[in-house]
Amino acid sequence: MRTLHALYRFVLPWPLRVTLLAAVLLGLHAGTAAAQPARTATAPASFAVFPPVASPGERMWLIGRALDGTRAVWIGGHAAKLSPDRPAGWYAFDVPRDVPGGPQGVSVQGPAQPAGPGVGTPTVTIVPTPRGADGAANVVTAYLRAQARPTFAETYRARVQQLAEVCARACPDDLTQTVRALAGLNFSALEPLAAPAPQGTRGPATARPALRSGLSAFALDPQVLTAARLDRVLRAPAAGAPTLAAGGLCAQLGGDIDLGTLPPGRVIALLTLLLPGDLGVDPILGGYPTATGAVPFQGTPPATMLHDAGVLGPFHGGGRGVTIHVLDTASAGADPYSMADVNYYNEIYALRPGHGAAVGAVAQAVAPDATVVLRQVCGAGASGCRTLNVVRALCEVVRDAQRGGKHVVNLSMGGPYPSVGLRLALDDLRAAGVPTAASFGNRDDCHGLAVGDRCSHYPADWTVDFALAATPGAPTTLLSVAGWDIEHKEYATYNRTAVVPWALTALPSVQVPGEFWVQLPGMTAAMPYFGTSFAAPVVAGILANWMECQPGLPALPLLTTPGQSPVPGAVLNACP
Numbered sequence: 001m002r003t004l005h006a007l008y009r010f011v012l013p014w015p016l017r018v019t020l021l022a023a024v025l026l027g028l029h030a031g032t033a034a035a036q037p038a039r040t041a042t043a044p045a046s047f048a049v050f051p052p053v054a055s056p057g058e059r060m061w062l063i064g065r066a067l068d069g070t071r072a073v074w075i076g077g078h079a080a081k082l083s084p085d086r087p088a089g090w091y092a093f094d095v096p097r098d099v100p101g102g103p104q105g106v107s108v109q110g111p112a113q114p115a116g117p118g119v120g121t122p123t124v125t126i127v128p129t130p131r132g133a134d135g136a137a138n139v140v141t142a143y144l145r146a147q148a149r150p151t152f153a154e155t156y157r158a159r160v161q162q163l164a165e166v167c168a169r170a171c172p173d174d175l176t177q178t179v180r181a182l183a184g185l186n187f188s189a190l191e192p193l194a195a196p197a198p199q200g201t202r203g204p205a206t207a208r209p210a211l212r213s214g215l216s217a218f219a220l221d222p223q224v225l226t227a228a229r230l231d232r233v234l235r236a237p238a239a240g241a242p243t244l245a246a247g248g249l250c251a252q253l254g255g256d257i258d259l260g261t262l263p264p265g266r267v268i269a270l271l272t273l274l275l276p277g278d279l280g281v282d283p284i285l286g287g288y289p290t291a292t293g294a295v296p297f298q299g300t301p302p303a304t305m306l307h308d309a310g311v312l313g314p315f316h317g318g319g320r321g322v323t324i325h326v327l328d329t330a331s332a333g334a335d336p337y338s339m340a341d342v343n344y345y346n347e348i349y350a351l352r353p354g355h356g357a358a359v360g361a362v363a364q365a366v367a368p369d370a371t372v373v374l375r376q377v378c379g380a381g382a383s384g385c386r387t388l389n390v391v392r393a394l395c396e397v398v399r400d401a402q403r404g405g406k407h408v409v410n411l412s413m414g415g416p417y418p419s420v421g422l423r424l425a426l427d428d429l430r431a432a433g434v435p436t437a438a439s440f441g442n443r444d445d446c447h448g449l450a451v452g453d454r455c456s457h458y459p460a461d462w463t464v465d466f467a468l469a470a471t472p473g474a475p476t477t478l479l480s481v482a483g484w485d486i487e488h489k490e491y492a493t494y495n496r497t498a499v500v501p502w503a504l505t506a507l508p509s510v511q512v513p514g515e516f517w518v519q520l521p522g523m524t525a526a527m528p529y530f531g532t533s534f535a536a537p538v539v540a541g542i543l544a545n546w547m548e549c550q551p552g553l554p555a556l557p558l559l560t561t562p563g564q565s566p567v568p569g570a571v572l573n574a575c576p
Contacts, residue, residue, distance in 0.1 A: 046064050046066045046067075047062045047063060047064030047066070047067055047091075047108070047122070048062070048063040048064065048122070048221075048223065048224040048227040048228065049061075049062060049063075049106050049122045049123075049124050049224065050063060050224055050227075050228050051175075051265070051266050051269035051270060051273075052123075052124060052125060052220045052224070052269050053124070053125045053126075053127060053265045053266070053268045053269040053272075054095050054124055054125075054126060054127065054263075054265035054266060054269075055095065055126070055127040055129065055263060055264050055265035055266075056095050056096065056097045056098070056099055056126065056127075056129055057094060057095060057097055058094070058095050058263045058265050058266055059092055059093070059094050059095075059174055059263075060092070060093060060094075060095060060124065061085065061090045061091060061092050061093075061172065061175070062082065062090075062091045062093070062106075062108070063089055063090055063091075063224075063227045063228055064089065064091075064227070065089050067082070067089075067091050067108070068084075070082055070091070070108050072108065073091075073093050073106065073107070073108050074105075074106070074107045074108070074109075074110060074111050074112055074452060075095060075096060075099050075104050075105075075106055075112070075124060075126070076099055076100065076104040076105060076111070076112055076449075076450065076452045076453035076454060077111040077112070077449070077450030077451045077452030077453045078096040078098060078099045078450060078452075078453070079096070080093040080094060080095065080096050081093060081094075082108070085172045086172060086173070087170065087171075087172070089227075090171075090172055092172065092174075095124075095126065095265075097129075098448070099126050099453070100126065100128075100416060100448075100449060100453050100454075100455065101126045101127060101128030101129075101415065101416035101417050101456075102125065102126060102128075102415075102416030102417055102418065102454060102455075102456035102458075102505075103123050103124075103125050103126075103418070103454060103456060103505070104123060104124055104125075104126055104453065104454055105121040105122070105123055105452065105454070106121065106122045106123060106124055107121060107452075110452075111450065111451050111452025112452045113452075125265075125417065125418065126265070126416070126417075127264055127265045127268065127283045127417060128283070128285070128415060128416055128417055130283075130284065130285050130384065138258070138259045138260065138261065138262070138264060139256050139257065139258055139259065139284045140256070140257050140259060140264055140267065140268060140281050140282065140283060140284060141254065141255070141256050141257070141281070141282045141283070141284055141386075141387040141388045141391075141421060142187065142190060142254065142255060142256075142257050142271070142279065142280070142281050142282075143193070143249065143252055143253065143254045143279070143280040143281075143282075143391075143420070143421055143424075144187070144190050144252060144253040144254070144278065144279055145252055145253075145277070145278045145279075146192070146251060146252050146253055148275075148278040148279075149190075149253060152187070152278075153187075155275070156187070156274075156275070157183060159233070159274050159275065160179065160180075160182045160183045160274070161183070162233050163179050163182075163230070163233045163234065163270075163274060164176065164179045164180045164183075166229075166230060166232060166233050167179045167230070170228065170229040170230060171228070171230070175266075178262060178263065178266055178267070178270070179270065181260075181262055182262075182267070182270065182271070182274075184260075185257055185259070186257070186258070187255070187257060189255035189256060189257065190253040190254060190255040191253060191254070191255055192251075192252075192253055193249065193250050193251075193252060193253065193254045193391060193392055193395045194250040194251070194392065194395035194396060194398065194399055195399055196251075197247060197250075197251065197399065197402055198399065198402050198403050220236040220273070221236070222235075222236045224236070225273070233274075234270075234273040234274060235273060235276050236273065236276070248398075248424065248427065248428035248431060249391070249395070249421065249424035249425050249427070249428055250394075250395035250398045250399070250425065250428045254388055254391060254392070254421065255388065256284060256388055257281075264283065267281070268281045268282070268283070272420075280420045280421065280424075281420075282387045282417070282419045282420055282421050282422075283387065283417055283419070284386060284387060284388075285384040285385060285386060285387060285415065297486065297515065297516075297517060298517060298528075299517050299525075299526050300517055301365070301517070301519075301526075302361065302362050302365035302366075302516045302517075302518065303365040303366070303368070305486070305513075305516065305517075306365065306366060306513060306538070310486075310489075311486050311513055312512075312513065312565060312567060312572060313565065313569075313572070315545070315569075315572035315573055316545070316572075316573045316574075316575050316576065317367070317544075317545030317546070317548050317549065317573075317574060317575035318367055318368050318369030318370065318545065318548065318575075319366075319367025319368070319369050319370030319541060319544030319545050319547070319548055320369040320370070320548050321405070321406055321547075321548055322367065322370045322371070322405075322406040322407070322408060322543075322544040322547050322548060323370065323371045323372075323373055323400070323405060323406070323407050323408070324360075324363045324364075324367065324370050324371070324372045324373070324407075324408045324409075324410060324537075324540050324541065324544055325373050325375060325393075325397050325400075325407060325408070325409045325410065326356055326359050326360045326363060326372060326373065326374050326375065326410045326412075326537065326540075327375045327377045327390060327393050327394070327409065327410065327411055327413070328355060328356025328359050328360075328374070328375075328376070328377065328378060328410075328411075328412055328413065329355045329356040329357075329376060329378045329379070329380070355378075355412070355533065356374055356376065356378070356412070357374070357520050358516070358518045358520060358529045358534065359410060359412045359533060359534060359536070359537045360372045360374050360537070361518050361520065362516055362518070362529075362534050362537040362538060362541070363410060363537035363538075363540045363541045363544075364541075365541070366537070366538055366540075366541025366542060366544075366545070367540075367541035367542075367544035367545050369548075370408075370541070370544040370545075375393045375396070377389040377390045377393050377413075378413060385413050385415075387419055387421055387422070388421075390411075390413075390421075390422060390425075391421040391422060391425045394409070394422075394425035394426065394428070394429060395425060395428065397409055397429060397434060398425070398428045398429055398432050398434070401429070401432035401433060401434045402432055406544075406547045406548075407432075407434045408434065408435055408436070408437070408540050408543045408544050408547070409429060409434060409435070409436040409437070409540070410436070410437050410438075410536055410537050410540040411436060411437070411438040411439065411459060411536065412438075412439045412532075412533035412534070412536045412537065413439065413533075414438065414439060414441055414445075414457045414458055414459060414460055415457070415458060416445075416455070416456045416457065416458070417458065418456070418458050418461075418462075419458065419459075422458065422459055423458075423459065423462060426459055426462070426466070426477075426478060427466075429477070430466060430477040430478075434477070435476075435477045435478070435479065435543050435553055436459070436477065436478050436479070437479050437481050437536045437537065437539040437540040437543065438459050438460040438463075438478060438479065438480055438481065438536060439457075439460060439481055439531075439532035439533050439535065439536040440457065440460045440480045440481055440482040440483075440495060440496055440508040440532045440535075441455075441457030441460060441495075441496035441532055442494050442495065442496060442531045442532055442533075443493070443494055443495065443496060445457055445496055446496055446503055449503050453503055454503055454504075454505050455496060455503035455504060455505065456505045456506075457496060459478060460478075460480035460481070460506070460508070461480065461505055461506035462478055462506075463476055463478050463479060463480040463506065463507075463508070463509045464476070464506065464509075465478075466478035468553070473555055473557045474555065475552070475553040475554060475555050475556075476509055476553075477553065479509050479510055479539050479543075479556060480506070480507070480508040480509045480510070481508065481509075481510055481511070481512060481514075481532060481535045481536040481538070481539045482495045482496075482508035482510070482511040482514075482532060482535065482558075483495055483511060483512070483513070483514030483515070483530070483531060483532050483534075483535040484511040484512055484513050484514065484535070484566045485515070486513045486515050487515075488562075489562060489563045489564075490560075490562040490563070491511060491560055491562075492511075492514065492515075494514075494530065494531055494532075495508075495511075495532065496532075507558065508558060509556065509558060510539060510556040510557070510558055510566070510567075511535070511558060511559070511560070511566045512535050512538040512539055512542070512566055512567060513535065513538060513566075514530055514531055514532055514533070514534045514535030514536075514538070515528075515530035515534070516528075516529050516530065516534055517529075539556070542554075542556070542567065542571065542572065545572075545574065545575060546571060546574045546575075548575055549574060549575040549576070550574045550575070554571045554574065555568075555571075556568075556571060
């Protein structure tokens, strides 16, 4: 990091640095990657991609009569061999093992172009390969509409049988075998995601526009199902469909489902399309703690550093009466996570303990009078953050907010897969009047990408969808938090966009300092923690300070002028 930063600061002349930053931050539109090598925009693709979700190594198909003679397909920037299959018009390929997770473009004319109006690039959502202990498990997380439970088993069996009969005539054998095997899945583990909502639930302090999305983690053109001749038995989730039922996701059922040897990406797609609105499915992992290397201001406590005139400067408010919920690796009693070794100015800091505990310490430094609650949803090492754990914890916060009080959520985690459960749980939070600070993601999240790949980080990349108005810069209940370099007073090079801006899928909504020295209980000295994981709790603390004495939510614009404070003084000093 220091070498890259030195190159950026000293080798690149100032005008070029400003141009580069503008390309990264201002030349991109939410949901659209930019700055790829120039290519001519193509007409809408003459093929369909099925299924719309897959894992690395799984078999997929292009469907189209105009593909005869085509021998290769690109998923993002990764090529795969394309072969004719039966029935006619289906062409099979195996998803390359090194394709990154999240939405990726699909092309038969070279590396995929970024999505956008007029580009016409089909997409597939790639399920990231789990690391650690869950890598050996073939499990997904399912959500079921509670009102559908009494008749679900009968309805499910009938729909699977109907799909199997149609697929036997219209689908390749490999796909048909998967459909038949769906009948053996066991959904008995589904239980209520949260306790019932308290009686007399209060409404949110600020009106929240409804999300315009159904129970799905992927968008699917209905014409894809028509091309596959499956439109009689599968339905694409409607963009404007209501999400589940009254009460939101937290009033529904959830649980983990063992798939045995079935391909998880394919199963996620088939189950969601089989019973849209009633059944939703996610990968077992909802991401990982967002961790990276080391920092300046050696040994300075976070509160002292943040109040320094060269950082944010003196600010008021303590977050009294506000609860900050840190969903991370730590509980009230322990934090089993250890961060990787880091070389900082030729000194090795080995196995820095904790992640969530350090995040909570930063939030408390910004809002010293707030109540910081640590909720452990992520395991140690590479075990990651279980989707169901994250969703259940968010639903607990929803119920707390419905009982009363002021609440903020911090999510210093994320991953490339757009989890349906996470999105809908965040919508329940919004309906309860609870804002969320989420880490934007670090450059390590984009490591090893090929030209044509996209680098997504959810939930941060949904920030625009949670805005309270359509106007640019409007307050949002989901803030995507990037890091601000406290030494050079500019957009930090550890941010996700800094190395591969062409792979970006969404802008952050705010940047703040994310570089701290923290001394946790049991440590003999402070150790360095930095990255967007540690920027997010700064925003969580700022929100708590604001909510102590101000209504609604503050507007936190993305200020990127080098040398300028990244947070408006009116927000920092909202309380007298």
